[in-house]
Amino acid sequence: MTDANLSDHAHPTLYIVPTPIGNLADITQRALDVLASVDLVAAEDTRHTARLLSHFSINAKTFALHEHNEQQKAAALLARLQQGQSVALVSDAGTPLISDPGYHLVTQCREAGVRVVPLPGACAVVTALSASGLPSDRFSFEGFLPPKTKARQDTFRTLADDPRTLIFYESPHRIRDSLADMREVLGEDRRVVLARELTKTFETIHGAPLGELIAWLNEDANRLRGEMVLLVAGYRADKSALPSAACHALGLLAAELPLKKAAALVAELYSVKKNALYKWGLENL
Known part of the structure; x- marks a missing residue:
């Protein structure tokens, strides 16, 4: 030595x-x-x-x-x-x-x-992250998910707005239930990567929007085998979405003013686009 x-x-x-x-x-x-x-x-x-x-x-x-x-x-x-x-x-x-x-x-x-x-x-966390195609500059390893539905959904609700890539470990006999709970809270469009059997003969790393990933998993029972790492894309705010406070204010002002005038005032107050507010008002008020 x-x-x-x-x-x-x-x-x-x-x-x-x-x-x-x-x-x-x-x-x-x-x-x-x-x-x-x-x-x-x-x-x-x-x-x-x-x-x-x-x-x-x-x-x-x-x-x-x-x-x-x-x-x-x-x-x-x-x-x-x-x-x-x-x-x-x-x-x-x-x-x-x-x-x-x-x-x-x-x-x-x-x-x-x-x-x-x-x-x-x-380390399975780093191995999976390096090949996931998800952002790796900021990530949060959350360990194993809770075994019960309510606790899992509570976990997902707590992390729903986290902008970092989220990483979980999961076992084969709970993977379907966990993904179903994830879809219930995060929606079908959140991108998720499932990495299983890392470094082994049947290593699989598959990513897709959550709804598609669940369908893919259910197509073949072999995909349910082996220890698994779940990597979830962080939350990304829809920049085109209007703040709820601005929409609420527009509703109040539009009751007293012409919609165009109300939209112009709210746009100035909340630093949002007047045309987007006006369009939202036409569709929702």
Whole structure:
């Protein structure tokens, strides 16, 4: 080992180690070096991680750390680190802590002054975003959607006017219901990209207006398989739409003044086009 960042018992370290989200060739050499050198690998599922380690002929001790035991077990791992051991934290796939366990352990390590070293690597959020064709300069990762309809629709209502690209994780058995709830709140025209089976043999990245995407999904049962990433285009205001306050004011003034005069006054007050107001008045008043 030549990497100065690898196991150094004088400086116990927690390594955050991304693992492949599908294609095993995506693991980095540095990740392999760390996994082979640490005293312990903290894994979301030790059986899953054992298969990964075996594939790369790495003989490492593992320790189960998952969402159901992390708050209780984090202290035990911290104690090992403080005794001079080095630990690699992995999840089943992708980067730990990104909708995966690890938050409590990392927080405790940082509070205790234990060095935390993150390794770059696979992450389904970034992988999907890079190929989605949606704006990537600003985005919001929202994790897994709630399992119940009301909570999902409430989530979509909260985010309906967010201008950023929105990214969610979803499971195959809930994807239809989630997209139906999304359509109920955001409408059929909002553009959505579905990315499934990323880096695997049947990788699919398909984008369309939401109504068309739902129809496409229902055409083939195979499209419902695999872990999924949903990317939703951010809200874009219709610049041609008139402010509701201006329309309300026009209705009030038009009751007392000729429509053209009322439209001219409201246009000046709200900085909108007089002709657009006049047309709206002819159609709606």
